[in-house]
Amino acid sequence: MALIDSYNFKGQKAIIRVDFNVPLDKQTFAVTDDTRIRGALPTIKKILADGGSVILMSHLGRPKGVEEKYSLKHIISCLTAHIGREVKFADDCAGTSAEKMAADLKAGEVLLLENLRYYAEEEGKPRLPETATDEEKKAAKADIKEKQKAFTKKLASYADCYVNDAFGTAHRAHASTALIAEYFPGKSMFGYLIEAELKAMDKVLTQAEKPFTAIMGGAKVSDKILLIENLLNRVDNLIIGGGMTYTFIKAQGGQIGKSLCEQDKLDLALEILKKAEAKGVKIYLPVDAINADAFDANANTNTSKTNETPDGWMGLDIADESIKIFSNVIENSKTILWNGPMGVFEMDKFAKGTTEVAKAVARATSKGAYSLVGGGDSVAAVNKNKLADQISYVSTGGGAMLEYMEGKELPGIKAIRG
Numbered sequence: 001m002a003l004i005d006s007y008n009f010k011g012q013k014a015i016i017r018v019d020f021n022v023p024l025d026k027q028t029f030a031v032t033d034d035t036r037i038r039g040a041l042p043t044i045k046k047i048l049a050d051g052g053s054v055i056l057m058s059h060l061g062r063p064k065g066v067e068e069k070y071s072l073k074h075i076i077s078c079l080t081a082h083i084g085r086e087v088k089f090a091d092d093c094a095g096t097s098a099e100k101m102a103a104d105l106k107a108g109e110v111l112l113l114e115n116l117r118y119y120a121e122e123e124g125k126p127r128l129p130e131t132a133t134d135e136e137k138k139a140a141k142a143d144i145k146e147k148q149k150a151f152t153k154k155l156a157s158y159a160d161c162y163v164n165d166a167f168g169t170a171h172r173a174h175a176s177t178a179l180i181a182e183y184f185p186g187k188s189m190f191g192y193l194i195e196a197e198l199k200a201m202d203k204v205l206t207q208a209e210k211p212f213t214a215i216m217g218g219a220k221v222s223d224k225i226l227l228i229e230n231l232l233n234r235v236d237n238l239i240i241g242g243g244m245t246y247t248f249i250k251a252q253g254g255q256i257g258k259s260l261c262e263q264d265k266l267d268l269a270l271e272i273l274k275k276a277e278a279k280g281v282k283i284y285l286p287v288d289a290i291n292a293d294a295f296d297a298n299a300n301t302n303t304s305k306t307n308e309t310p311d312g313w314m315g316l317d318i319a320d321e322s323i324k325i326f327s328n329v330i331e332n333s334k335t336i337l338w339n340g341p342m343g344v345f346e347m348d349k350f351a352k353g354t355t356e357v358a359k360a361v362a363r364a365t366s367k368g369a370y371s372l373v374g375g376g377d378s379v380a381a382v383n384k385n386k387l388a389d390q391i392s393y394v395s396t397g398g399g400a401m402l403e404y405m406e407g408k409e410l411p412g413i414k415a416i417r418g
């Protein structure tokens, strides 16, 4: 694996693709969770300590052009505080000012480029009005590929070597995550964050100590189906919670009231249960739930068996008996993978199940289990409960982690690994 440890950056300009797609306060634009920024620091510091200079490039959000609210200028003060030195800012990642600032950059200096996605070239997809004709679409598609090449070449021209440390974006085949590597033969490498992420995921996928328990939650089965299928070949226990529970319960003939259900995935749910049985994987579905009469933080609530949800009510969290069963399985595991909350944890009334699962994972970890948590919402739940330092590894990737764990090759990884 091409890693930065074996590289001396003295006198080198390194362009680093980081994932600074961080949440910002809607009013003040202050960074509300700096996990991804902190995650990139070891790489930045190593390069500066070697006597190199650093050019940071990232996207923020999904802008459709220049949109002030997605400017990376909002993260400068947070980044400066973490790096402990001035961060210069180029307000157009592919403009002449960026070119000049990169050329003038001295050893020990840091330059941050404005949001890469202000340019359609980054993603390589044309941005056309809805009214565009098929012919216009076809022409724009061909055109953007050429423009993307020029854009990539421009970014590459700023530096002597390329480091990819944007794990959260490694599943995107974009200019800065994948295409740029070819401009740095023998000088493209992974940063410490990507290295750590790959190590954590590979440990769980290939060297899991048993019993291995996966905890899957979140809203929909359809989002997690490929991961569940891949995990059935590896885990001993599969705990299912969150909204996806109800597709499984309904498929087995249970009463689910107006709980979330993917009607077109009922057969699939039964198939998963059958496959699990054939492979000797024990599936744990919640046996009881906290129900609400509306999807609302102030809704009325009651508790019922999961398969006896009263008409007009929806299950929004797992209840005490399920928490007890799940916690027991988790605490008796040696490897734990958790992706997706157990309920609508954003609302206090429906947060207990997720909090208790987070605590059980932390307890198991303190007893020697290896735990890996990924997915924006599960990580948010871990952070909300201040348990991040009690988990073996908290991933900075949502979609990227899911795809890697599904067994897919990530473009950002392939571009460097070959």
Ligand SMILES: Nc1ncnc2c1ncn2[C@@H]1O[C@H](COP(=O)(O)OP(=O)(O)O)[C@@H](O)[C@H]1O
Residues within 6 Å of the ligand: 217, 218, 219, 220, 223, 241, 242, 243, 244, 260, 315, 316, 317, 339, 340, 341, 342, 343, 344, 345, 346, 374, 375, 376, 377, 378, 379, 398
């Ligand atoms: N029982 C439920 N009914 C409806 N939505 C749910 C339920 N349980 C969890 N959710 C929702 O699922 C969402 C998280 O799903 P997902 O994006 O798959 O998780 P992650 O970001 O951890 O991968 C949360 O917004 C949460 O409110």
Ligand SMILES: O=C(OP(=O)(O)O)[C@H](O)COP(=O)(O)O
Residues within 6 Å of the ligand: 019, 021, 061, 062, 168, 169, 172, 376, 396, 397, 398, 399, 400
């Ligand atoms: O936040 C991200 O993904 P995630 O929400 O799946 O963790 C990454 O920055 C990728 O962003 P994208 O999904 O807009 O390509």
